[in-house]
Amino acid sequence: MRLTASELGIRPFSNDRYFGGHGACPGCGAVSMLRQVMQTVGPKAYYFILASCAGSYFPGEFTVCDSSIIFTVYAAGFAEAEGMSQALELRGRTDETVVAYSGDGGAFDIGLGGLSGIAERNANVLVIVNDNQGYQNTGGQQSGGTPRGIITKSTQPFHQVPAAARNRKDLLELLAAHRVPYLATASAAFPRDLDAKLRKALTYKGFKLVHVVTACLNWGFESRLAIRVARLAVETGVHPLYEIEGGRRYRLSYEPTFAPLEDFTRLQRRFQGVDLALLKQDIAERWEDLRYKAARAWPASARQSA
């Protein structure tokens, strides 16, 4: 652990956007991420929080954040964010950012129609997807982001649907097909990378999305390991860090050490009895696909297409 906060240039430490006193679980990896996002985006922002754990961070009668928060529903949240971005544009307030903060349930499953809609219309919205790989706020049901083989509270029994028959949704590929200006994956355990990607995303006018896999205590690890689990998700290759510009140009932003997958899974109770060979094959195929796409050369004229 060489990185220090002073290297990131975030002194003075008192310049906080997000305060204590919220209702998240002790050791919530998503709040570590949200704090970093709020530090980077700054105070001139409107946050549209889709129904998720984030409802307990801002429970209505008090606030823990100095930006404006609109807590809204799954299906309409992205459309509301687009409406706010258009209203700000009509009033000429171009220095303010509209952020839609969604869990994986909101982005992968229930709100996917709205997300696809604002991506198609290229709304000027920054979308943060907090992917904790399941509906963890309601106790850990299966979502489109849950990895294969994990038995959640709503997984069909294996004798009905084998793990190999199910596919995890690849959200960035779905949105890359919309040819949006900027898509990226990031991790709360890599703050410099997350900061750089958010700053880059905010230079684009149009739809941009940052997909962050955050450690959730429902995965079954001790609360003090939250950052270590998030880091291992990247280092084992489960969550590659890359970015897509214009839906076509791929760039791998971090080369992991490819630590054994067991380092990641043995910390978590949810992986007990899971066929790791299937997961390893998924990871290998995904990395091969990413390396192929990152190595492609595009002519200069295609770089600006968005």
Next chain:
Amino acid sequence: MRFRSPFEGAWADPDSMLVVRTGDWRLERPVVREARCSHCGVCWLWCPNNCIRDLGTHFSADLTYCKGCGVCARVCPAAAIVMREEDGA
């Protein structure tokens, strides 16, 4: 803690809104060994509750809001933070 945004918001002063004393949830308390603290700020960066305060030469947890998750003790590169069991005092 002041309301720093110059834009409209529901409250002008969030101090009075911080009503949940989440420190009550705590089972373990982070204790900073000041001599070992290198003032790097990694604990501040990753604390999910933003309860780490900069005291000039070292950091210390604001026990009003600290939930005792232990993330700061785990990420500290100098191992300056130890978790002590709450004895009810």
